[in-house]
Amino acid sequence: MDPKMTENFTLNDNETLSGTNDTLASEIPTENVYILPWWQQTLWSLAFGGMVLVATGGNVIVIWIVLAHKRMRTVTNYFLVNLSLADTMVSTLNVIFSFSSMLNGDWPFGRAYCKISNFISILSVAASVFTLMAISIDRYMAIMHPLKPRMSRVTTLNITLWIWLASSILSLPNILYSTTIKEEYSNGDYRVICYMIWPDGPTTQSYTEYIYNVVILVLAYILPITSMTFTYFRVGQELWGSESIGECTPTQMEAIKSKRKIVKMMIVVVFIFAVCWLPYHIYFLLAHHHREIISYKNVQHIYLGIYWLAMSNSMYNPIIYCWMNSRFRQGFKKVFMLCFCQRRENGINLYEQRHQTFTRYSCSEAYTDTRVTFNGNINVPLHTVTETFNGSRKSSSPFLLPKYGHREQRLSNV
Template identity: 55%
Template structure:
């Protein structure tokens, strides 16, 4: 008893003289007192005493089965598209050498964060919010809260890194570009900083079981700070403000500045003279990439703003947390925030031709295997051409795969490897045999090396 400061004035001899009613009055005064110097132990003690003296009458905000079915369908579709879409993005970048660029490494990290959030956080949080009960234990309560903040922070910091990378490539094209090793190092720094930002979840996450007069119990998972818990804790309010500023407002401001400068450079500049065809194609490609990331950032800002503001507003309006509509409101804001992980793969498919091609390959392989097998049996007409930039390209008429090839410093003359199996028209050599083009002899090459044409599946 002496552990709690509000009843230290009652020594043991005096407590022995108190009857049951007097003891209850003392405990009620402790619970209702506003002069307590809060600590985690005192708050936990008060919660337990409150539940023993005043058990809750009914289980609050029990959703009807129609609403539960609706939210299960909505979240189920979102999680399915998010997990499958981001897994395909991982496969596209990791399985195809030409897709392993610095920008795509950042997209790979973004997809990894979205998959972790969908699998390890969103599924469990949805079950908790749907039933108003946390059945997964205190340990996973800590893991769940930690993963939620880590993945969100990692996603937004990755978007900032992409904006910096695009900014350097467009505004300062002569500077040394970010190498793949540096990109991986940046990603490691992003994850470390995200873990530090989410570390309070490892320290203060806990579970509490509430008791009702009907005999039912309800377990909740939350952050119990030294000065209390949400929405009355000032520490929790400050932490939410830090998250709002560090993983939303500041990153969004940085990305707005970067993409505004890039947009002015790409769409607003008026250079003197005519551009070459290659310069026009390069500028067109850069515009497509910048447009795609502007849409990604805009949707991120729209999806996450209501979720962040909900916690800040609830601190200033405590009555909202006990209202009958708060569960529906939070489910809606939470779905909107989590749907950002679903939208990103759709944006890649819509605005990037390479991602679209590989997405279509996966879809056709999963849903139309018979058509794929017939196409594989059909002969491929493969031809090699030489363009004005002295670049040897290999193109296929059926699969339309863009194959990265070596660049030659001088204009080569491509010799036919087998005149019987090929025909030449207008500097384009058509070769029916696919194996005949593995190595091509090139004249006028300084060190008389052979040009090895890489095939990337």
């Protein structure tokens, strides 16, 4: 969504929407002033492109690590898969299109996708923070009430479905009120804006939108952050502050260390989420109370920076998992080294393959089932004869034995 909207727009049916209900604006802009110079577009494109690449690739790898490895299929990791899915959605289905629009202040993707993009923007952030809250509750129950049964896979799936349902309801107004508006200039040019028109007016003029932004701030930021702060504080007290009665066994100490690592990782994830999204929420609240902000000279760069910071949260989580969890780190190494290992395997030449075959298999398996007559004994295993012959295991090599056609006769004459 482009926050820098002028107060006069030309709708698709050439109807004019004014900032006031009784008068039209006296001045029409002469040109589109939101087109950034090429070098600024290049810098911002590199910043957003790198972020999208890391976020998409990292979260897809996280999903693969959990789903493809049985030992990784835990309740916490299932929630991490849900978190990665939400982050992948926002980076691929929202950030790419919204950033493209912000560079030129023009939305070329149509009205339908305007609704979808705005819907996904709130859907993904709500799903992410609700999933983080579910993880904190799961960690709290597992550590504070260890004797109670853990969440089952069915329960985890049901909670995940409720997370997406609640997030969809919270983001529903974006489907209902998002639309495209065409703004014309005096030189004949125009731009299309992906915009929200509420029942009581357009963005920055609607009190309904202000209430909606406050609701988003409370439900998708303040309450979850407060809840997670409390749960992780209590968990931290239990893991680091309490002293156990008696001496802990090595197994118990290892379990405590494992729990501490998971909790520390999730605390870092929550902290990064809070830092990344705080400026974004503050901006829209300030824009409603101080409308002059959207006309500020460098507001386009300010908003791009705030938007990049918020969306970049989707790329930090895989980095945190890789940094603070050994199993995820091994999974990332496996993915990154896959192409190099494949080249190394393909690079083994025919001589090495033959050498490996002879040295690894020929001496122990090639003649295992072959039986011969030796010193009057019938059906003696060949490897027994060859180990006995000369009293040395070296003679077991197939290169020191007679040819197949004369094997039994020559050994019988020994």
